[in-house]
Amino acid sequence: ANFTSDMAIDDINVTGTSEVQVQVKAWLEGPYDDGSGSMTDELRAGGLLPLSEPYSGLGYAHVGGGGESTTAQVLAVTGANAIVDWVVVELRDANTPANVLATRSGLLQRDGDVVGMDGSSPLTFGVAPGSYHVALRHRNHLGCMSGNAAALDASPTVVDFRLAATATFGTDARKPVGSTRVLWAGNVVFDAQLKYTGSLNDRDPILTVIGGTVPTGSAAGYLSEDVNMDGQARYTGVENDRDIILQNIGGVVPTATRMEQLP
Numbered sequence: 001a002n003f004t005s006d007m008a009i010d011d012i013n014v015t016g017t018s019e020v021q022v023q024v025k026a027w028l029e030g031p032y033d034d035g036s037g038s039m040t041d042e043l044r045a046g047g048l049l050p051l052s053e054p055y056s057g058l059g060y061a062h063v064g065g066g067g068e069s070t071t072a073q074v075l076a077v078t079g080a081n082a083i084v085d086w087v088v089v090e091l092r093d094a095n096t097p098a099n100v101l102a103t104r105s106g107l108l109q110r111d112g113d114v115v116g117m118d119g120s121s122p123l124t125f126g127v128a129p130g131s132y133h134v135a136l137r138h139r140n141h142l143g144c145m146s147g148n149a150a151a152l153d154a155s156p157t158v159v160d161f162r163l164a165a166t167a168t169f170g171t172d173a174r175k176p177v178g179s180t181r182v183l184w185a186g187n188v189v190f191d192a193q194l195k196y197t198g199s200l201n202d203r204d205p206i207l208t209v210i211g212g213t214v215p216t217g218s219a220a221g222y223l224s225e226d227v228n229m230d231g232q233a234r235y236t237g238v239e240n241d242r243d244i245i246l247q248n249i250g251g252v253v254p255t256a257t258r259m260e261q262l263p
Contacts, residue, residue, distance in 0.1 A: 020152035053105035074119035170261025
């Protein structure tokens with residue numbers, strides 16, 4: 001028997017969502033321990049890390065991202081993959097890098113990996129494959145950006161800000177610690193510069209948060225004023241959060257500033 005079909009043959013185009021993955025690696029100066037070559041996770045160990053990203057609450061304008069949340073299970077992980085803090089990764093225009101095209105909140109591990117909300121995967125952005133500058137932001141460190149646009153696609157591309165060889169935008173965008181590089185600590189007011197004196201300086205909020213009268217006091221919590229991220233804001237004494245700001249503006253002239261190297 002012969003069978004004929006009158007079923008039309010249609011061209012079916014299946015278009016998946018465009019997305020790229022990026023595996024950012026970085027050190028934050030505050031919790032970085034040169035001896036062990038990794039960061040401490042005292043905020044996590046002290047139960048101080050929030051389950052949801054803090055950047056929207058700090059006035060950061062997310063583009064496509066924002067409001068991300070993780071789980072208590074992810075924050076329970078210890079060892080090299082323990083979470084140090086929340087960060088933001090930005091994809092910026094290859095030709096006009098002042099234009100932020102997409103953002104995602106991420107979780108920074110002790111070994112320097114920035115991962116997604118599951119605590120292990122690289123960050124995924126819903127943009128078309130192509131070349132992008134990659135920038136990293138943190139709530140009390142100066143951010144930095146790749147000096148070259150990275151070719152991103154569905155396979156994770158590594159951008160390692162820990163390496164001296166990784167080109168960054170601007171001048172002295174990161175601080176040398178031995179042979180590695182860290183993000184500059186001390187940006188308490190989460191603006192584009194480190195300041196020790198003058199308006200919107202990063203020192204006064206530390207004195208304010210510990211009570212404003214007795215400089216030897218301290219304040220516990222998840223605080224932007226806790227520059228070394230040990231769970232305590234201190235103005236004087238051992239492990240205080242003020243000295244590092246003075247050191248990072250040059251250590252001599254208190255009116256000096258250090259500008260964040262972002263376009």
